[in-house]
């Protein structure tokens with residue numbers, strides 16, 4: 001990968017708040033034109049990371065480069081090519097949608113036509129003359145997105161863009177982001193706490209937990225990682241796992257937080273497993289076939305149980 005293909009790169013990016021390691025040694029590489037979903041549960045460090053990418057929070061240590069520019073205090077020029085939506089980026093409540101966008105347009109030095117285009121893109125034209133403070137949550141979020149992309153940035157940094165949108169709104173925003181990436185080569189870095197929301201949209205998903213990047217994968221890899229397993233309750237789980245490895249050649253076996261075993265095989269292997277465990281004098285209390293979906297995979301990775 002050449003440096004011109006990398007739109008965001010961080011090296012050892014770290015932010016501590018007292019004893020809290022909000023972000024802990026993050027190495028991220030986001031490529032031009034991709035939609036990268038930064039996925040983590042509440043408190044995982046997503047917002048802090050996005051704020052550091054924007055130069056709004058000073059890292060404790062580590063480096064951030066955005067569109068080839070090192071982000072240090074005062075590095076403002078690059079942000080004319082970046083659009084962002086962060087939690088606190090509220091519109092002026094007493095101004096109308098059109099006035100809010102016009103203000104943003106002038107701040108960003110975009111042409112007059114940008115306001116109408118952004119309203120069309122986000123389906124806000126019918127609300128152009130409504131005050132921002134009176135909009136529904138979904139339309140407020142649309143207005144924030146319109147402000148973020150009004151000046152046609154090369155990079156969009158979006159913190160939980162689906163917040164406040166109903167299912168139809170989520171699909172609409174998903175299509176819009178896909179179109180921006182495919183047709184205009186816009187790079188999108190977005191955070192989410194719901195895997196299903198980004199699974200079909202993102203080119204790449206990075207799972208962040210307690211400030212660290214746990215895994216990165218694309219959708220096909222994700223599919224390959226989720227799948228069927230047997231949830232097994234057994235006395236002496238360690239001995240049981242060893243036995244299943246040696247006698248039946250099973251290699252994907254994980255202990256569960258409840259003291260059982262998760263064996264990644266299809267349900268057809270159940271009887272054979274039961275025979276082997278009981279034959280070795282172990283007590284089998286549970287053997288349940290589970291078809292794991294995306295969300296339970298995510299919860300399992302981030303320690304939330306299935």
Ligand code: ATP
Nearest residue numbers: 017020022040041042043044045046047048049193
């Ligand atoms: P959420 O989806 O809930 O916003 P997040 O993944 O965006 O979560 P962050 O908001 O980045 O997570 O927070 C990461 C950790 O850092 C949390 O434990 C949070 O309490 C802590 N934290 C964030 N900002 C501050 C701050 N200004 N002062 C102290 N602690 C903070």
